[in-house]
Amino acid sequence: MKTLPLAALVLALLMPLLMPLPAIAAEKDPDTGLILADGWEVVRSNCTACHSAGLVTQNSGSRNYWLGLIRWMQATQNLWQFDAATEKTILDYLSTHYGVKEGARRQPLPRELMPVNPYKMDVDRS
Template sequence: MKRFLLTIALMLSLGASYLGAAEKEIDSKTGLIIAPGFEEVKTTCTVCHSAKFITAQRGDRQTWLSIIRWMQDTQGLWEFSPKLEDTILDYLSKNYSPEEETGRANLNSSDMPPNPYEK
């Protein structure tokens, strides 16, 4: 009986956690998260580069702003209106922030094999 109750409790807690985790809708063509600002990012950013450049990056608002400024200074990206820039930065910093977990955690140096090139 205890095992049965434990199983039921575990199933209920797993079900509740699944319901609590909102799945993000992903655009099938670009791979970008569909959220406020998606259309602006899609039409502005993918003119010059693949959306994979965005999905592979992580950054807070300041990091994304520095990437935009770098593209404006060195890659010929035009200057955005303040409203468009805010919309893009809001979208990127919310949906592609450093807090988003992607992949595995980095290995500790103690878990790494010895470097054969170190003396």
């Protein structure tokens, strides 16, 4: 029996540690980072021609936010028009998987930590 080269042996021993942890997050396409779910290929083919998919995946918002962005790109960035079914698929995908984040906004400050409201100040004019 040949002796395994040390590097191979070390690697074999370390393999279990290098394996990714069981996926807690949604599975993603290794090339684009898009979450693998209904409609992702439509998004890939329509949304990664001009910029990286990273621009898509790092954003999130309501269906209306995404629609507004699409209309803006169509009006100013030469994004092509989609037929209704394609647009629905894209919006369903984006608003489901890149929707409004829970708790993305901080809680309002408690009243006692708020600055004085300049419109409500009792100005002593005596």
